[in-house]
Amino acid sequence: MIRYVYANDLNDFPRLKRTMFQDRADQFKARLGWEVDIDDKGEELDEYDGLNPLYVIWEKPDGTHGGSMRLLPTTGPCMVNDHFLNLTDGVRISSPLIWECTRFCLSRTAEPRTAAALMLAGGEVMSGFGVEHYVGVFDARMVRIYRMIGSSPEVLGAMGTGRDQISVGLWSFTEQARLSVAEKAGIPPETSRRWFNLAFGDLVTTDQPAQRIA
Amino acid sequence: MMHRRELILEALGQALGLEDLQESIVALRKHFRVDHLVYHWVNSAGDQYGCGTYPSDWVQRYLDQDYLRVDPVIVGCYQRFHPVDWKRLDWSSKPARSFQADAIAHGIGNQGFSVPIRGPNGQFALFTASHHCGDMEWERFTESNRRDLILIAHEFNQKALELEPGRKPEKSRNLSPREIDALTLIAMGYSRAQVAEALTISEHTLRVYIESARSKLGALNTTHAVARALSRGLIIV
Numbered sequence: 001m002i003r004y005v006y007a008n009d010l011n012d013f014p015r016l017k018r019t020m021f022q023d024r025a026d027q028f029k030a031r032l033g034w035e036v037d038i039d040d041k042g043e044e045l046d047e048y049d050g051l052n053p054l055y056v057i058w059e060k061p062d063g064t065h066g067g068s069m070r071l072l073p074t075t076g077p078c079m080v081n082d083h084f085l086n087l088t089d090g091v092r093i094s095s096p097l098i099w100e101c102t103r104f105c106l107s108r109t110a111e112p113r114t115a116a117a118l119m120l121a122g123g124e125v126m127s128g129f130g131v132e133h134y135v136g137v138f139d140a141r142m143v144r145i146y147r148m149i150g151s152s153p154e155v156l157g158a159m160g161t162g163r164d165q166i167s168v169g170l171w172s173f174t175e176q177a178r179l180s181v182a183e184k185a186g187i188p189p190e191t192s193r194r195w196f197n198l199a200f201g202d203l204v205t206t207d208q209p210a211q212r213i214a
Numbered sequence: 215m216m217h218r219r220e221l222i223l224e225a226l227g228q229a230l231g232l233e234d235l236q237e238s239i240v241a242l243r244k245h246f247r248v249d250h251l252v253y254h255w256v257n258s259a260g261d262q263y264g265c266g267t268y269p270s271d272w273v274q275r276y277l278d279q280d281y282l283r284v285d286p287v288i289v290g291c292y293q294r295f296h297p298v299d300w301k302r303l304d305w306s307s308k309p310a311r312s313f314q315a316d317a318i319a320h321g322i323g324n325q326g327f328s329v330p331i332r333g334p335n336g337q338f339a340l341f342t343a344s345h346h347c348g349d350m351e352w353e354r355f356t357e358s359n360r361r362d363l364i365l366i367a368h369e370f371n372q373k374a375l376e377l378e379p380g381r382k383p384e385k386s387r388n389l390s391p392r393e394i395d396a397l398t399l400i401a402m403g404y405s406r407a408q409v410a411e412a413l414t415i416s417e418h419t420l421r422v423y424i425e426s427a428r429s430k431l432g433a434l435n436t437t438h439a440v441a442r443a444l445s446r447g448l449i450i451v
Contacts (some may be wrong), residue, residue, distance in 0.1 A: 006294055073295045075368065075429075089392045089415075093422060095429035096331075096368045097361070129296040130360045133422055155417045170422055193250050201290075201302030201347075212288050 002192070003059050004199035007052045008123070019065035020057060021045055023107045032139050033164070039134045048072060048079060048102070056121045058114045060107075067106040067114040069132075071125065074098045080135050080168055087157030087168040093135050099125075101136040108147075116149040116185035122171070123178045124196040133172045140165040150180035218245050220438050226431055227442075231372055236265040242366065243267045246359060248345040250325045253370045256285060258336030263374065266342075272320040279316075284309040291330035291340055297364060299356060300326035301349070318346075324351040327360070329367035333375055347413030362434060369432045373412040389448060396420060398449045401440045 003013065008018040016112055021043030028034045036044050051072060060068040071080045074093055078100040081092050101122065106114055125131060136153065138146075140163050146152045153169030160166055182189055199205075222245060226238040235253070236391030243251040243266075264273070275281075282288055286303040306316055318324055323373040326344040333339060341361060344353065355361075356445035372387075389397070392413070410420040424436055431446075443449045 008293060054294075054296070073332065076334075089423075090390045091392050091423050091426055092390060093426045095425050096364050097425060097429075098422065130364055132425070135422070154416055156419060170418060172418065172421075197302075200296070200298070201304065202260075203299060203301045204305075 001059050002117060002195045003055075003057045004121070004125070004196065005055050005057060007055065010055070013059075013063075016057060016059055016065055018043070019107070020068050020105070021033070022164045024105050026108065027105045027137045028103070030210050032141070034139075036133075048077070051077060054125075056118060056125065058110070058117050060109075065107055066104070066110045067118050069105070069118055069122070069136075070102050070103040072102075074100050074135060078102075079137055084137060084168050085158075086175060087159060088135075089157070097130065097132040099131050099134055099180075101134040104136065104138055104142060113187075115145050116151075116181045117150045117187055119146075119149055119181040119184045120178070120187060120192050121195070123173045123181065124192055126173050128196055128200065133170055135168065135170055137160060137166060138170055140167075141209075143167070149184045150206050151177055216248075219323070219366075220434055223366065223369060223432065223434060223438075226369060226373055228444075229377070232263065232374075232377060235370065235373060237379075239265050239370075240267060246343060246440065248355070249321065249344045250342075250344045252342045252344070253331075253339065253367075253374070254342075255337065255339035255371065255374055257333075257378075267351055268322065269320060272317070272322060275316070275320065279313075281313055284313050286310050286325065287328050287340070287342065288337060291328055292338060293332075295332055297327065297329045297360065299352075300328070300344075305430075321346075325346075325349075327352075327356050327363060329364050331367055331371045333371055337375070339367075339371045339374070341370055365429075365434055368429070387430045389427055389443070390431060393423055393430075394443075394449055396423050397427055397440055397443050398451065400436065401444060401449055401451045 025038045025042055025044035028036045029038055035045065035134060038044050054071040055068055056071065057068040060066045073096065074081065075096055079102050080088065080100055081094060085092065122134065151171065153171045156168045156170060158165050158167040182192065222238055222241045229235055229238065239253060250267045252264065252268055254264040256262050286305055287300060290298055290303040305311060323344040323346040325347055326342055328340050328342040331339040331341065395413055396409060399412055406417050406420060410417045418426050427441040428436060429440045431442045433442050
């Protein structure tokens with residue numbers, strides 16, 4: 001299932017938390033060779049994990065991490081504006097309607113539909129919170145995966161070549177893209193909506209507030 | 215011609231003191247036709263500032279009862295950054311329910327929509343619209359006004375930060391050459407397709423550059439952003 005968890009609530013899911021940061025170490029350090037820091041527990045965290053980001057996480061039935069991404073507002077410190085201005089034509093992309101999506105990670109043992117499930121969840125966040133675009137940093141391997149699930153970003157700029165390439169891209173979800181990723185993920189839209197409501201609360205009726213309070 | 219919302223934002227943009235923020239929020243409440251609009255901020259030193267239309271006896275009661283500790287809106291928004299409809303928050307505890315009853319009795323309303331804002335250095339602010347009405351009516355209101363409420367919330371915070379004593383102007387609000395190019399071409403009357411072609415970017419990318427420029431200019435839409443850039447001499451046509 002999809003979980004939406006702010007960093008300061010991650011301790012409620014210790015197994016998920018540990019395996020997410022370990023899978024990130026495995027993906028970004030071991031497989032991609034990025035210059036990221038790994039702590040003595042074998043976990044990969046950077047300064048942006050300290051800014052209380054919102055994680056969107058695919059939790060496997062055994063409670064471990066299957067895949068995840070990290071969301072932050074572009075109105076505050078974020079990777080794209082702090083480190084990748086050279087890939088955005090020098091434009092500092094900053095708006096309450098644009099969020100940053102980074103550290104898109106898939107576990108080695110992830111089911112094939114995990115990436116699509118995460119994109120579907122990204123769409124829930126967009127429609128639930130009025131987000132119009134994501135700007136994200138991603139590695140070369142993801143280009144093919146995004147294309148496969150019908151959710152290719154628009155590449156603003158890239159550096160490096162081959163498997164070492166790092167790109168900055170933009171996503172904006174159309175209803176059609178949403179249906180496409182839902183199908184690829186094999187998750188009915190109402191299930192996806194239920195997971196979102198589980199994290200952020202249901203729209204409980206207040207039509208008779210006086211009675212409810214009494 | 216500029217719309218009412220944009221005129222109020224113009225006035226907000228020229229605010230010289232906190233009393234001008236109060237004037238803007240009163241005007242906005244009237245315009246949005248909701249019972250209340252409130253802006254409330256706390257910085258890392260624990261200093262608080264607020265402006266808005268809540269009755270003063272409620273503000274006093276809130277402070278006297280130390281409701282900051284039980285208010286589900288504060289609990290649910292602090293350190294987060296997604297906007298919330300109050301119905302999604304957890305009102306199940308006894309203190310939260312009696313707080314809600316008290317708020318409703320003071321005319322705050324049974325519905326609310328709050329936008330949390332994270333400023334620099336631990337600054338945190340909330341911009342809230344509240345109203346007394348049924349769920350359907352509130353859903354219609356939030357659906358059609360969510361975008362503007364989010365944008366206005368951030369403008370209020372931007373202005374409040376600027377008015378903080380000893381604050382240096384933020385470089386991040388400067389437009390980059392690409393954003394200036396995009397706005398200039400739009401001001402000259404070119405279509406988006408033509409502008410994108412001239413800048414050799416896709417229309418999709420252009421949309422994001424314009425959105426980014428709009429945000430930095432504190433405008434509500436592209437036309438408003440162009441007007442602001444022109445009046446500030448940032449672009450010349």
